[in-house]
Amino acid sequence: MDRRETAALLAYIGRLDPRAIRTDQGEAADQLAQWHELLGDVPLSTPHGWDARIAARQHIRTSPYPILPADIGRPWEGYRRDRINRHTDPTPAVDPDDQAAWQAELVRARHAVATGTAEPASHRQLGSGRPDPELEARLKAIGSCIPPAVRTELAPYRPIRAAREAAVAQGRPDPLGVRCPWCLAQAGEPCCRRRIGLDGAASGHAPRATPHPTRLDLAAARHHGPQPAMA
Incomplete structure (x- = not known):
């Protein structure tokens, strides 16, 4: 998240927990700089299930301790691990003889899944419907x-x-x-x-x-x- 998103997150946290509010201008600037340094690579939200405000609200609702940047960063790392563990690399749509392009496509797909901009690709499962008509006719013939x-x-x-x-x-x-x-x-x-x-x-x-x-x-x-x- 950028500095404006970090400031918006701190304002949201301050409305839920007044202990996080800094009234001194210098302290508020230091707080913003600290949170942005630690959470700069954490998005405020993603299209697929992550929202830093939900993580902050969950901590404030369940913990008696003041919220820290780690209370946002730790759920984010868990979110990333869960998505990567559920992801199965699809076959890249590039020339398999081009190793650099092949690896770049895999890295791009994994990064998109880990950052929440794409859904994990899981194994294809056998359906419970009827078999393919062509295969069924062939098995009946032989x-x-x-x-x-x-x-x-x-x-x-x-x-x-x-x-x-x-x-x-x-x-x-x-x-x-x-x-x-x-x-x-x-x-x-x-x-x-x-x-x-x-x-x-x-x-x-x-x-x-x-x-x-x-x-x-x-x-x-x-x-x-x-x-x-x-x-």
């Missing part, structure tokens, strides 16, 4: 977020999942859709090689490329459903 051509290329690198997808596509039961009664692998996990030690306890955790026969039988039974009882 049936998955992974296109068929890409799925085929990935098959050699994930043979277990590829076998499950092939079984489901051909109408066969998915053996990994049930818990294995032999190695106790949970649904969705591949079977493991189960070895019996000398103490009778099961050991070994190496995954099998194919499920155990008992798991295949259980998946088939679940797939076809319960059979009618024989008369």
Whole structure:
């Protein structure tokens, strides 16, 4: 704030708290010079929520002590920190190869946010509305977020999942859709090689490329459903 704004702030404070009034002309000039020196970089108000008069009124209303320049400067620094913490740098609209212009744009945006002349730019959030119609039509056409051509290329690198997808596509039961009664692998996990030690306890955790026969039988039974009882 300039000297006139500082003088206006002191006059406003004097109306709320007569203790801040200086009747001697020399003391009033010294007070104005002191406050302007300490608050010269603090705006009187900004378009987005800061007003030094509100900070002064809050202090006078809640504190029994006479107001000092720090009682204005401290809320201002908190206001700046809060805005910068809520700000996410948007991508500058300049050539990214021009490092000087890129940095200058970031500094300009941050300074505008910190001084209250621009609102913080937050992360974009996912909305709760319907998905994009074009994306929805594409997913309906290919049936998955992974296109068929890409799925085929990935098959050699994930043979277990590829076998499950092939079984489901051909109408066969998915053996990994049930818990294995032999190695106790949970649904969705591949079977493991189960070895019996000398103490009778099961050991070994190496995954099998194919499920155990008992798991295949259980998946088939679940797939076809319960059979009618024989008369």
